[in-house]
Amino acid sequence: xxxxxxxxxxxxxxxxxxxGPKERLLDTxxxxxxxxxxxxxxxxGECGACTVILNxxxxxxxxxxxxxxxxxxxxxxxxxxxxxxxxxxQQAFIDHxxxxxxxxxxxxxxxxxxxxxxxxxxxxxxxKRAIEGNLCRCTGYQQIIEAIESVAGKGEEEGxxxxxxxxx
Amino acid sequence: xxxxxxxxxxxxxxxxxxxxxxxxxxxDLKFAGMLYGKVLRTKYPHARILKIDIKKALEYPGxxxxxxxxxxxxxxxxxIIRNQQVLAGKETFYIGDGVAVVAAxxxxxxxxxxxxxxxxxxxLPGIYDPEEAMKEDADRVHKELPGxxxxxxxxxxxxxxxxxxxxxxxxxxxxxxxFVEHSYLEPEVVIAVPHEQNSLVTIYGSVQNPYATQNAVxxxxxxxxxxVRVIQNHLGGSFGGKDEVISSMAARAALLxxxxxxxxxxxxxRDESILESYKRHPYRMKYKxxxxxxxxxVAMEIKAVADSGAYACQTPxxxxxSVVQATGPYEVPHVKTDTYGYYTNNIYTGAMRGYxxxxxxxxxxxxxxxxxxxxxxxxxxxxxxxxxxxxxxxASGQRLDNHKVSLKEVILKAVEAxxxxxxxxxxxxxxxxxxxxxxxxxxxxxxxSLGAEAVDAAAAxxxxxxxxxxxxxxxxxxxxxxxxxxxxxxxxEELGIDLDRINFMEVDTSIIPDSGSTVxxxxxxxxxxxxxxxxxxxxxxxAEFIEEEYGDEFGFKAKDLIFKDNRIYVAEGKDVGDIKEIxxxxxxxxxxxxxGVLLSAYGWYKAPEISWDEETGxxxxxxxxxxxxxxxxxxxxxxxxEIEVLKMTAAHDVGRAINxxxxxxxxxxxxxMGLGYxxxxxxxxxEGYIRNTNFDGYLIxxxxxMPEIIxxxxxxxxxxxxxxxxxxxxxxxxxxxxxxxxxxxxATGRRIRSLPLNLERVLIGHSLSKGGNx
Numbered sequence: 033x034x035x036x037x038x039x040x041x042x043x044x045x046x047x048x049x050x051x052g053p054k055e056r057l058l059d060t061x062x063x064x065x066x067x068x069x070x071x072x073x074x075x076x077g078e079c080g081a082c083t084v085i086l087n088x089x090x091x092x093x094x095x096x097x098x099x100x101x102x103x104x105x106x107x108x109x110x111x112x113x114x115x116x117x118x119x120x121x122q123q124a125f126i127d128h129x130x131x132x133x134x135x136x137x138x139x140x141x142x143x144x145x146x147x148x149x150x151x152x153x154x155x156x157x158x159x160k161r162a163i164e165g166n167l168c169r170c171t172g173y174q175q176i177i178e179a180i181e182s183v184a185g186k187g188e189e190e191g192x193x194x195x196x197x198x199x200x
Numbered sequence: 201x202x203x204x205x206x207x208x209x210x211x212x213x214x215x216x217x218x219x220x221x222x223x224x225x226x227x228d229l230k231f232a233g234m235l236y237g238k239v240l241r242t243k244y245p246h247a248r249i250l251k252i253d254i255k256k257a258l259e260y261p262g263x264x265x266x267x268x269x270x271x272x273x274x275x276x277x278x279x280i281i282r283n284q285q286v287l288a289g290k291e292t293f294y295i296g297d298g299v300a301v302v303a304a305x306x307x308x309x310x311x312x313x314x315x316x317x318x319x320x321x322x323x324l325p326g327i328y329d330p331e332e333a334m335k336e337d338a339d340r341v342h343k344e345l346p347g348x349x350x351x352x353x354x355x356x357x358x359x360x361x362x363x364x365x366x367x368x369x370x371x372x373x374x375x376x377x378x379f380v381e382h383s384y385l386e387p388e389v390v391i392a393v394p395h396e397q398n399s400l401v402t403i404y405g406s407v408q409n410p411y412a413t414q415n416a417v418x419x420x421x422x423x424x425x426x427x428v429r430v431i432q433n434h435l436g437g438s439f440g441g442k443d444e445v446i447s448s449m450a451a452r453a454a455l456l457x458x459x460x461x462x463x464x465x466x467x468x469x470r471d472e473s474i475l476e477s478y479k480r481h482p483y484r485m486k487y488k489x490x491x492x493x494x495x496x497x498v499a500m501e502i503k504a505v506a507d508s509g510a511y512a513c514q515t516p517x518x519x520x521x522s523v524v525q526a527t528g529p530y531e532v533p534h535v536k537t538d539t540y541g542y543y544t545n546n547i548y549t550g551a552m553r554g555y556x557x558x559x560x561x562x563x564x565x566x567x568x569x570x571x572x573x574x575x576x577x578x579x580x581x582x583x584x585x586x587x588x589x590x591x592x593x594x595a596s597g598q599r600l601d602n603h604k605v606s607l608k609e610v611i612l613k614a615v616e617a618x619x620x621x622x623x624x625x626x627x628x629x630x631x632x633x634x635x636x637x638x639x640x641x642x643x644x645x646x647x648x649s650l651g652a653e654a655v656d657a658a659a660a661x662x663x664x665x666x667x668x669x670x671x672x673x674x675x676x677x678x679x680x681x682x683x684x685x686x687x688x689x690x691x692x693e694e695l696g697i698d699l700d701r702i703n704f705m706e707v708d709t710s711i712i713p714d715s716g717s718t719v720x721x722x723x724x725x726x727x728x729x730x731x732x733x734x735x736x737x738x739x740x741x742x743a744e745f746i747e748e749e750y751g752d753e754f755g756f757k758a759k760d761l762i763f764k765d766n767r768i769y770v771a772e773g774k775d776v777g778d779i780k781e782i783x784x785x786x787x788x789x790x791x792x793x794x795x796g797v798l799l800s801a802y803g804w805y806k807a808p809e810i811s812w813d814e815e816t817g818x819x820x821x822x823x824x825x826x827x828x829x830x831x832x833x834x835x836x837x838x839x840x841x842e843i844e845v846l847k848m849t850a851a852h853d854v855g856r857a858i859n860x861x862x863x864x865x866x867x868x869x870x871x872x873m874g875l876g877y878x879x880x881x882x883x884x885x886x887e888g889y890i891r892n893t894n895f896d897g898y899l900i901x902x903x904x905x906m907p908e909i910i911x912x913x914x915x916x917x918x919x920x921x922x923x924x925x926x927x928x929x930x931x932x933x934x935x936x937x938x939x940x941x942x943x944x945x946x947a948t949g950r951r952i953r954s955l956p957l958n959l960e961r962v963l964i965g966h967s968l969s970k971g972g973n974x
Binding site: 068168 | 209211214222224228385434679862867868900906
């Protein structure tokens with residue numbers, strides 16, 4: 033099968049990959065790049081466990097073919113932590129008991145991060161819209177929303193570290 | 201009573217790994233030389249297997265092994281009744297039965313090989329309705345058994361005839377519930393590694409109950425238990441679901457691993473998971489209740505039939521819990537219940553959070569509201585007239601006298617927090633427009649831990665390193681519920697150290713004794729006591745050592761020592777709280793090590809005695825109970841049948857909240873799972889086939905379905921529980937469906953007696969699919 037050459041930036045690092053035309057971004061991340069924080073829950077884009085940020089948008093990586101991503105930038109949960117410092121959202125998930133089994137957590141964090149990158153002060157309705165594609169069976173979503181709100185409620189100054197962070 | 205580490209909302213000790221993506225779940229593991237295993241499943245729910253030809257599959261490049269039932273040393277396993285087959289040999293009993301397994305160098309090769317296995321089936325008629333299975337002349341699902349009955353639990357209290365003779369009002373109603381999928385976000389995974397560190401086979405993966413899996417694998421392989429080692433990994437949810445299905449998967453992977461002498465990884469896709477894994481039992485329940493005009497219950501007669509599907513699995517125990525809870529938390533002098541499980545060719549059913557209680561609570565708490573309507577009473581007042589108090593006698597004849605029966609307190613707290621009385625009155629008035637509101641409640645008592653199901657004991661190990669850091673092992677497993685944190689809090693409380701000095705080890709069956717399964721909301725209660733016992737043993741050793749070293753110098757005895765803030769103190773002076781430091785915990789550990797003192801201990805805890813008479817259903821089935829009340833407020837669009845749950849108030853007596861934030865997390869999650877059970881979730885089956893095998897067809901609640909949830913934690917410490925703690929995991933989801941159904945009735949005047957309360961049932965009174973249960 034013909035391979036496709038793709039240049040991809042993942043969590044700030046550049047990769048040149050040769051992939052088959054059917055390879056899903058999810059598999060590229062998990063199998064090739066060993067970024068196993070990205071989870072597979074359903075394989076059809078319904079559960080959101082595989083959510084990553086692709087060129088600024090939260091996407092289900094099980095629905096995206098890597099072969100189409102030349103020149104793209106991907107951020108996974110592993111890319112949220114910078115030089116040992118947690119993203120404010122990660123810290124908030126810890127502080128607000130937003131984690132139980134943890135399987136939805138990486139995808140949930142990426143959906144929330146994509147939202148805050150565009151809209152640093154979303155209201156509860158906007159938060160719900162951002163994570164409505166992320167299923168969680170443990171938490172009932174309440175403490176996840178509280179965690180995101182705690183970051184969303186903060187002034188630009190406090191969140192500034194992240195927002196100015198350029199992975200390149 | 202004041203605490204340093206328990207009764208506090210400390211952060212989860214496993215949260216950091218989970219928010220950073222470092223936490224390794226089964227699917228994230230890889231081993232050198234690892235192969236990928238895949239299962240070929242039957243084409244028909246019920247069929248005779250005439251021939252299996254694996255030749256072409258074996259020849260496919262990359263394929264290392266293809267196994268069928270012939271290769272299974274002992275093909276039957278099960279926790280209670282051993283009749284589940286690892287691989288179907290002669291006959292398939294349900295649509296998820298495996299027929300062959302393949303191990304190959306890539307997943308693709310394994311999948312391709314499945315297509316090359318030629319199986320000749322003779323399709324057979326099946327039984328897909330327990331009512332059919334019950335008939336005298338019904339075909340037998342398992343030919344070697346005398347009939348289709350898995351179990352019958354009778355319960356007899358008082359004289360049912362006399363009871364109904366005294367009733368002014370008698371109601372007879374029938375209720376049904378559906379198949380429900382656990383929907384843990386992580387599909388099942390197992391990796392079997394052969395000949396690793398002296399064990400014959402080591403199993404890693406998403407294992408809820410390591411000992412059950414170890415037992416099953418050893419039994420299937422026909423080897424001794426110590427040859428099979430099970431090590432748990434981070435588990436992406438379970439809710440009772442990763443038990444027998446994992447045992448089966450582990451046995452298959454182990455067979456492939458031993459055949460090929462290479463590690464074998466098996467990962468289910470979501471479709472495979474839903475197709476094969478057991479579900480929550482559907483029940484059909486006939487309730488007859490008699491009451492006086494004043495609203496005093498006098499008699500209750502119940503017949504409940506559970507669909508066990510193809511295998512016994514946990515049906516005998518699931519239905520047993522139903523027996524104990526079937527009449528609800530009400531004093532009823534005359535009771536007759538008969539609870540049955542029957543084999544069919546449907547997907548098999550087993551443990552799921554709630555475990556036989558959500559079904560009977562839906563029926564009995566709907567019935568209480570129907571009775572209130574019949575009597576012209578407020579449903580709350582009818583309940584308050586009949587609920588259990590201290591010294592009440594339950595349907596199984598148990599006097600509730602060894603713990604605080606807090607039901608009234610719990611109900612009144614929920615009533616207050618939900619503003620129930622005002623809203624009930626308001627929604628009773630006529631409402632204009634298409635959207636109508638209603639409020640409804642449900643209450644329960646729930647036996648803690650296993651009860652008379654099985655031996656109820658657990659182990660813990662505390663191992664203090666010479667720098668004062670600590671390894672904590674438990675025989676019960678983290679499923680996501682927060683067990684690691686709770687147990688670490690208990691160890692930290694006893695030893696006076698910080699949680700960050702505690703390293704919680706995953707369950708390893710070769711290290712820690714069989715502690716039974718992580719089920720029945722028993723972990724905090726049983727496992728927590730085991731951890732406390734281990735900690736107290738080590739603490740006694742330390743205290744004795746410190747006395748020997750410093751007792752004369754400072755003039756104290758071992759019993760005077762105070763362990764806190766990572767230090768060891770003695771009381772000094774007259775004022776309470778005046779203390780003097782003797783030594784830091786860290787320094788103590790080094791000294792003890794150098795003095796040759798063992799700073800490790802096993803803790804063991806066995807639950808108090810219980811009793812049960814299978815013939816009469818009488819005895820003391822559980823040693824303690826928890827009490828809960830949930831109140832639902834809904835808005836129903838009478839034009840579309842759509843229900844919006846606006847608010848759920850959930851009051852639960854947990855004895856003592858070891859970690860209140862964690863208890864709230866259990867409540868939020870359980871309420872949402874209960875909401876899914878109530879209004880949206882249903883595994884659709886037709887003649888044994890399953891229609892919805894992924895989350896596009898099987899819908900679980902999203903953040904959009906979330907109501908306002910008000911958790912109310914009630915604390916009445918139990919004499920047995922660690923620091924008084926009891927249970928919270930399961931009580932949270934058993935109440936929602938009845939509370940919501942009762943609220944929908946108030947809003948619409950339509951009483952729906954079948955779950956889920958979907959659009960059709962709300963709008964036209966019956967389901968448009970599946971025979972249209974009303």
